[in-house]
Amino acid sequence: MSAAIEIQSVTKRYGALTVLDDISLTITPGEFVVFLGPSGCGKSTLLRMIAGLEAVDAGEIHLGGRRIDTLAPGQRGVAMVFQSYALYPHMTVAKNMAFGLENIGLEAAEITRRVTEAARVLEIDHLLDRKPAKLSGGQRQRVAIGRAIVKEPMAFLFDEPLSNLDAALRGRTRLELAQLHQRLGATMIFVTHDQVEAMTLADRIVIMNGRKIEQIGTPMDIYHRPKTRFVAEFVGSPAMSMLPVAAVTAESVEIAGLGRIAAQLPGLSGFDAAGAVLGVRAEDAHVLPADQSGLPFTISVVERLGDRTLLYGRLGTVCDLVVEDTGRSTAVAGQTVSVGFNPAALHLFDAAGRACDGLGG
Amino acid sequence: MAKTYAPTDLIANRRLYWIAAGLAVVMMAPVLWIIGLSIKDNAELMRGTQQVFSAPYTVVNYLNILKSSNVFGWFLNSLIVALGQTVGVLILSSLAGYAFARLEFPFRRTLFVIVLFGLAVPEQVVIIARHQMFNWFGLHNTHIALILPGLSSAFGVFLMAQFFRAIPRDIDEAALLDNTPPFRIFWRVLMPLTLPAQATLGIFTFLLAWNDYWWPLISATKKEMFTLTIGIASSQTNFAQSEGLGFLSAQAVFAALPIVVVYIFFQRHIVTAVSGGAVK
Ligand SMILES: Nc1ncnc2c1ncn2[C@@H]1O[C@H](COP(=O)(O)OP(=O)(O)O)[C@@H](O)[C@H]1O
Ligand SMILES: [Mg+2]
Numbered sequence: 001m002s003a004a005i006e007i008q009s010v011t012k013r014y015g016a017l018t019v020l021d022d023i024s025l026t027i028t029p030g031e032f033v034v035f036l037g038p039s040g041c042g043k044s045t046l047l048r049m050i051a052g053l054e055a056v057d058a059g060e061i062h063l064g065g066r067r068i069d070t071l072a073p074g075q076r077g078v079a080m081v082f083q084s085y086a087l088y089p090h091m092t093v094a095k096n097m098a099f100g101l102e103n104i105g106l107e108a109a110e111i112t113r114r115v116t117e118a119a120r121v122l123e124i125d126h127l128l129d130r131k132p133a134k135l136s137g138g139q140r141q142r143v144a145i146g147r148a149i150v151k152e153p154m155a156f157l158f159d160e161p162l163s164n165l166d167a168a169l170r171g172r173t174r175l176e177l178a179q180l181h182q183r184l185g186a187t188m189i190f191v192t193h194d195q196v197e198a199m200t201l202a203d204r205i206v207i208m209n210g211r212k213i214e215q216i217g218t219p220m221d222i223y224h225r226p227k228t229r230f231v232a233e234f235v236g237s238p239a240m241s242m243l244p245v246a247a248v249t250a251e252s253v254e255i256a257g258l259g260r261i262a263a264q265l266p267g268l269s270g271f272d273a274a275g276a277v278l279g280v281r282a283e284d285a286h287v288l289p290a291d292q293s294g295l296p297f298t299i300s301v302v303e304r305l306g307d308r309t310l311l312y313g314r315l316g317t318v319c320d321l322v323v324e325d326t327g328r329s330t331a332v333a334g335q336t337v338s339v340g341f342n343p344a345a346l347h348l349f350d351a352a353g354r355a356c357d358g359l360g361g
Numbered sequence: 362m363a364k365t366y367a368p369t370d371l372i373a374n375r376r377l378y379w380i381a382a383g384l385a386v387v388m389m390a391p392v393l394w395i396i397g398l399s400i401k402d403n404a405e406l407m408r409g410t411q412q413v414f415s416a417p418y419t420v421v422n423y424l425n426i427l428k429s430s431n432v433f434g435w436f437l438n439s440l441i442v443a444l445g446q447t448v449g450v451l452i453l454s455s456l457a458g459y460a461f462a463r464l465e466f467p468f469r470r471t472l473f474v475i476v477l478f479g480l481a482v483p484e485q486v487v488i489i490a491r492h493q494m495f496n497w498f499g500l501h502n503t504h505i506a507l508i509l510p511g512l513s514s515a516f517g518v519f520l521m522a523q524f525f526r527a528i529p530r531d532i533d534e535a536a537l538l539d540n541t542p543p544f545r546i547f548w549r550v551l552m553p554l555t556l557p558a559q560a561t562l563g564i565f566t567f568l569l570a571w572n573d574y575w576w577p578l579i580s581a582t583k584k585e586m587f588t589l590t591i592g593i594a595s596s597q598t599n600f601a602q603s604e605g606l607g608f609l610s611a612q613a614v615f616a617a618l619p620i621v622v623v624y625i626f627f628q629r630h631i632v633t634a635v636s637g638g639a640v641k
Contacts, residue, residue, distance in 0.1 A: 051534075051538060052538075072537075073534075073538045074537060074538055074539060075540070078538070079538065080535075080538050082531045083531075084531045086532050086534065086535040088535070089532075090554060099539055099541075100538070100539030103540040103541050147535075147539075
């Protein structure tokens, strides 16, 4: 069972502080949506408003066509997995999962069936009689997910559920979450500040920053067609480099103090180049062979990742830049080389940080 | 095999061990002395207490408790008062502590500060006013009078509030999402997590109530309303206490029995409580 979630002009204030300002968002049934943004941008707050743990100051939230922001948390048909897991320490694993079902008066046989089934799926059947204190972090995590599954909710809410796991386990659990989503086909909202989690799990990513939604889109959309400078810099590792722009035409960009580079920039009409920047991802910048001329780049750090090499340095004396080179790169720190850019993958942002329409590949 | 690393200095530890053993002897000596006296004939002790070290020994003093004295009644009074206070303090402190930790209500902070002030007010300051109040209400010489003052435990409210605060709110919220009604969250989800605090508070309250001397001395003036502490003190007949020493000692031992039982059964919790840590 899965349902659409509709967030309509939702606002949240703490006293004089507005944390979320007029947020609207529609999530289709069965969609896996990730709220991504820096710490403190209000991701948890928005999730908790859907769960009913925070009051909604203005606007409405609908789930499966029913208005839920006026209902008690337990009445909304959502299940939540907390970052801390929030298992009941004095109850066994089985009891942890059964407790919510007992509260709604579900008959014992059905409770047992659901708990057994969830435990089997999550491979925690051998742990059912243990207390949470006797479980590893990964096992607790599974129990927390199990407690959500048995409720057969219309939507699952996850608040940074992987952040307490070590790196290896996080990767595995991420994969399992993706599989779980496929199997259940349920609507899921997942909050994280980790872009890898967002990119790998999401059908759509909602990038949040400073009380607002910056952009909503598929991971590829967000990565290749960032609508704002914030999104461009927040997503992608290493972060996108920003080059100061002096002037633009449809075929080229003049980098302030350095010269022109080729660029394919359709839809430039009305674009104000004053204070604009040109965003370049490391993989779209490359070291040119000795016989080609480009912009001068002085390498300060060479980071060898095996399959590729990242060169950190300065473009002329103007700005920092990261350039990707091959794994067998011969570059050394201190060297000055010529760099070129992929004209089809450049991102132009105006002084307010808005992307020039039709940019990028 | 390599020598394993010993985290603490064993020599220093052994020295500590002997110091502790020495202190234990000092602590135990009077206890053993009283037990010794209690199993000696009263008349024999009149000749000198060194008689403790030689036979014959007797249980006649204990039999006399069962037969004649008021000790049983006093014991019962002490039990009613101590249990009544313990149960009352646990209930009230848990409810108040939960309220201070979790509920929003007007003057919450102010009220909590007032409760904390209660920690600083010694009984001596309020005892006259309290005596008059109970006098007006005609409550003296009742169990209620002996129990009531002990119920307002500033320490208990403070302890429970801190304990509830230490429980992550995520737990309450998970329970909310689990459709748990408010009182059930308090009772089924949070209260079980405060068991260590309940044990600590319960033991302290019980021991304090059992050993309390001053308030029962003021409030209970009729012999049949005495608690054990007052009762035993009242059976001290002469200043030098040369008569009936064995009987008195037997009464003291008898009075201490519940305390010993509490210590034996709750030893682990008492150690935790006194060392102030290990709350899980
Ligand atoms: N109970 C609260 N009272 C006041 N401010 C709060 C409260 N909860 C959260 N905030 C503020 O709201 C903002 C968003 O918080 P949160 O949703 O937790 O961010 P995120 O989950 O994105 O890191 C933060 O600036 C935080 O300081
Ligand atoms: Mg958060």
